[in-house]
Amino acid sequence: MIRDYAVVGGGIGGCSIAALLNAHDHDVVLIEKEPTLGGCASTFIHRGNRYNAGATTISGYHEGGIVKRLFDTVGVTPNLIATDTAITILQGEKSCIRYRDLNRFIEEMQRFYPHPKHDEFWRLIHALQGAFYTLEASYSYSNRSRLKKIASLLSFFPLLKTFRRYLFSNALEFIQDFYGDIHESYLDFLDAQILIVAQATSEKINFFTAALALGYTFNETHYPLGGMVAVCESLTSKIPDVRKGCELLLVKREGDLYHLTTTQGIIHARNLIMGTSHYESSRWFDDKEIRDYYASFEKRNNHQSAYVLYMKIKTDTLFHHHYQLISDSTLPYTLSKSLFVSFSDPSDSDFASGYYHITASIHTDSRIWLGLSPSRYKTQKQELHDLLRGWICDRLSIQSDEIVESFAATPKTFRRYINRTQLGGNAMTLSNFLPLLPSNDTPISGFYQVGDTSYAAQGWPGIVMGAFNCIRLIRG
Ligand SMILES: Cc1cc2nc3c(=O)[nH]c(=O)nc-3n(C[C@H](O)[C@H](O)[C@H](O)COP(=O)(O)OP(=O)(O)OC[C@H]3O[C@@H](n4cnc5c(N)ncnc54)[C@H](O)[C@@H]3O)c2cc1C
Structure with a gap:
């Protein structure tokens, strides 16, 4: 039997694209090496005790948010509870709560680290992240060919036009100029929050990326009941063929077909979607074109x-x-x-x-x-x-x-x-920006890639944005 789509890896990326394909009535098989789904966003049992492996919080599940849109498209409701306060930050002897409400948070900031510019600064962050998500649905990013890449990059024109001032400014310099005088401990406070979302600190990224990272707690954030694994389980619950404990060992490409040797037998598919990291996937292929494709991104691996x-x-x-x-x-x-x-x-x-x-x-x-x-x-x-x-x-x-x-x-x-040591995907830095990063399609026919080392970024919202991009590219 020849399958239309084989998806390798049941992390957020693999689960999202497999669920979207299934929701659009495509034939799909999802394989996951481990007995549980989730990858970095999984839940495991150690001596009878349950722990989330890595990811613990979900953003993007608010009304109009991209993660909510994914679950609505698939027709399932994950078991989540909203969390406010999003994060309690402890620095030195002081503490600061990231409230969702902007005014309440600005008051908290004035108590934590008084400064006359806070009101203006945090209102800007709030406005930038709000505006970004209203434009998001129109972006697409393709690497299929040079022409398709240029055409797709044009979809970012509204973003460039609206936010160019922030996109082309170094975040650290922007923040320093904005505040005038700024204490190192306040920069540490900002950088700690920027790092967990953008995967780099303010000196390496543009101010727009920093604003999205600093602003994500102004949206609802959610706690997954039953552990993060339960979210991936519900996302894939309508897919008839999900194979857990099924490890990919080797892929051979012959003509239009991909032949996957796995620990549960051979799968033949017309299209292959890898949900594993770009930096650690080449080992499963003997096809030179695919190995060269992965090698071309190796210099982006920040380890x-x-x-x-x-x-x-x-x-x-x-x-x-x-x-x-x-x-x-x-x-x-x-x-x-x-x-x-x-x-x-x-x-x-x-x-x-x-x-x-x-x-x-x-x-x-x-x-x-x-x-x-x-x-x-x-x-x-x-x-x-x-x-x-x-x-x-x-x-x-x-x-x-x-x-x-x-x-x-x-x-x-x-x-x-x-099967991966590079975690957190690509940091979108000033030297590692969009036209240089992998997309969800590739120049190789029938070969796609999802997950946090592809467009758009790491974490639930970034990876889901990539899965939507992937399905748009597949369906044309
Ligand atoms: C410590 C930590 C904390 C984080 N906290 C958050 C958070 O709170 N919120 C958030 O949104 N994001 C968080 N992130 C980021 C987020 O967890 C990741 O970006 C995301 O889970 C990556 O998903 P993925 O699908 O790209 O890849 P992965 O999670 O790596 O999934 C790939 C899957 O492929 C499987 N696989 C590998 N090899 C094979 C093979 N040969 N055959 C079959 N299957 C295979 C793996 O077992 C794995 O399940 C965190 C990340 C880390 C590391």
């Missing part, structure tokens, strides 16, 4: 990755869903001064009642972890585990006897489970 600490605690203290801890200096073995800490919701019956399950992540470089001797790796992993655990306990007043268990994942762990 950025994540170190994740998981903790289960038993406590009577009430916690918010998300905290960001900011330090004065970059933490050892990492690329960042900040740690993003997420708590399970006490009402979430899929997590043990009376306990919190914590996922805390920090940016690192995969090269800090790969190629170490086993003993050095173990020591380094333990050192960072102890440091981060101590920091969380100290800042959030968790007692050591409240901790039931804690353990960590490094880029090596992600490689073992989901």
